[in-house]
Amino acid sequence: EMPPEERAFQERIDRGEKIEPKEWMPEGYRKTLIRQIGQHAHSEIVGQLPEGNWITRAPTLERKAILLAKVQDEAGHGLYLYCAAETLGVSRDELMELLHAGKMKYSSIFNYPTLTWADMGAVGWLVDGAAIMNQVPLQRTSYGPYSRAMIRICKEESFHQRQGYDIMTKMAGGTPAQKHMAQDALNRFWFPALMMFGPSDKDSVHSAQSMAWRIKMNTNDELRQKFVDQTVPQAERLGLTVPDEGLRWNEDKGGYDFSEPDWSEFFEVIAGNGPCNRERLGARVKAWEDGAWFRDGLKAHADKAVRARMA
Ligand code: ACO
Numbered sequence: 556e557m558p559p560e561e562r563a564f565q566e567r568i569d570r571g572e573k574i575e576p577k578e579w580m581p582e583g584y585r586k587t588l589i590r591q592i593g594q595h596a597h598s599e600i601v602g603q604l605p606e607g608n609w610i611t612r613a614p615t616l617e618r619k620a621i622l623l624a625k626v627q628d629e630a631g632h633g634l635y636l637y638c639a640a641e642t643l644g645v646s647r648d649e650l651m652e653l654l655h656a657g658k659m660k661y662s663s664i665f666n667y668p669t670l671t672w673a674d675m676g677a678v679g680w681l682v683d684g685a686a687i688m689n690q691v692p693l694q695r696t697s698y699g700p701y702s703r704a705m706i707r708i709c710k711e712e713s714f715h716q717r718q719g720y721d722i723m724t725k726m727a728g729g730t731p732a733q734k735h736m737a738q739d740a741l742n743r744f745w746f747p748a749l750m751m752f753g754p755s756d757k758d759s760v761h762s763a764q765s766m767a768w769r770i771k772m773n774t775n776d777e778l779r780q781k782f783v784d785q786t787v788p789q790a791e792r793l794g795l796t797v798p799d800e801g802l803r804w805n806e807d808k809g810g811y812d813f814s815e816p817d818w819s820e821f822f823e824v825i826a827g828n829g830p831c832n833r834e835r836l837g838a839r840v841k842a843w844e845d846g847a848w849f850r851d852g853l854k855a856h857a858d859k860a861v862r863a864r865m866a
Pocket residue numbers: 590591594595596598599602660661662663664682683686689750751752753754758759760761762765771775825
């Protein structure tokens with residue numbers, strides 16, 4: 556039997572009302588949001604690294620300007636999301652500490668290396684494509700600040716997805732060597748992109764409660780299916796082959812049947828043992844430590860301004 560406060564809260568959620576920062580909420584709702592929004596923010600920030608790797612090596616000035624803008628957008632997304640998390644009573648510093656101590660996650664996808672320029676295409680097309688598939692429904696999530704952050708983020712993500720598809724179009728329509736690079740990037744990113752949606756529904760520990768609270772709007776498998784259905788025709792248009800022998804159109808369900816990703820690989824990656832986990836976390840810790848003098852300077856300046864005002 557639910558306590559009356561909690562029942563009233565659930566009724567608000569069921570009516571589709573937004574929950575705002577100062578309003579009463581169950582502790583579990585607050586904790587779940589901090590976990591999800593915090594992980595999401597960390598993903599945006601760590602997600603700058605695989606693409607940042609190619610800024611200095613972009614093939615043209617135009618591609619470099621586009622990639623630079625895109626990677627900067629990701630920093631902006633991280634900042635909106637940390638702000639949204641802060642409205643729940645956790646500070647950005649606390650979230651950073653948890654990330655750096657390996658106590659908070661970020662998306663599994665960013666633990667894979669970006670080996671060639673075609674990977675910039677595959678990341679924009681598949682990784683940002685998967686991100687949008689997950690984030691468009693989150694525009695209707697029940698927590699006000701999170702849902703509003705998602706609206707702006709989705710607009711920018713769709714530009715990112717298109718710039719990735721544009722790179723793939725160029726590469727897949729280029730020389731045989733370029734087309735080979737495009738296919739190789741698709742081969743390496745396909746299954747990791749499918750893993751972004753999280754474990755299969757039967758192993759998703761948080762889905763049921765998060766969906767009841769409308770923190771999540773869909774199950775992991777629902778969104779993965781939508782992503783496959785949307786992306787396979789795009790691969791065909793590129794003249795590339797999705798690296799899954801089990802892929803088949805299923806007329807009855809009006810969608811594709813496809814093979815499950817290697818879930819043991821997924822659980823290894825989220826446990827910290829993926830191909831680039833140490834490198835990614837190491838880069839973030841180093842950036843944090845290298846920025847300490849600057850944060851100290853800002854703090855000293857702010858303290859001085861307060862003292863001046865009080866004098
Ligand atoms: N990478 C890392 N960890 C994951 C992933 C993933 N792709 N998918 C699931 N997990 C973790 C969950 O965080 C959870 O671990 P925890 O209890 O330690 O937090 C565990 O696996 C079990 O999974 P679920 O019960 O399914 O977790 P949840 O309900 O949180 O669903 C999902 C996962 C779908 C990623 C959800 O958190 C979500 O929608 N988040 C917002 C979107 C997001 O974070 N996107 C970031 C990538 S996109 C980008 O940044 C460009």
